[in-house]
């Protein structure tokens with residue numbers, strides 16, 4: 001697992017949770033939160049939620065590289081939705097329709113770009 005990505009998502013999580021103690025961490029969090037707020041228009045916030053959900057539930061078996069492998073199985077937005085729903089069911093994850101859509105939105109924006 002990419003620890004830089006992990007640290008980044010932990011700082012993002014700090015936006016809504018306990019304030020970090022170190023001044024430098026706090027500053028970084030403020031900067032990230034501000035950048036996040038600027039992108040929150042449209043579905044930016046939705047994507048950040050999708051990223052969190054995905055990282056919490058889905059990276060046990062595969063790193064994100066599965067989504068950019070040469071012979072990937074997903075070739076349309078519909079298929080992506082189906083795959084996410086499939087894995088949600090397989091992993092017994094209780095995501096709402098909105099949360100599934102947030103994950104689809106995140107994966108599509110980050111990797112697939114349909």
Ligand code: HEC
Nearest residue numbers: 057058060061062066067072073074083084087088091093
């Ligand atoms: C039990 C292990 C496991 C877990 C947990 C898991 N996956 Fe997967 N996933 C796989 C394997 C293995 C593949 C490749 C084979 C396949 O496509 O079925 C895959 C492939 C995928 C693909 C297709 C990639 C492509 O473009 O070819 C998507 C999308 C996906 N997973 C999403 C998810 C999501 C969302 C979650 C969390 C809800 C999740 N996975 C959790 C094992 C897992």
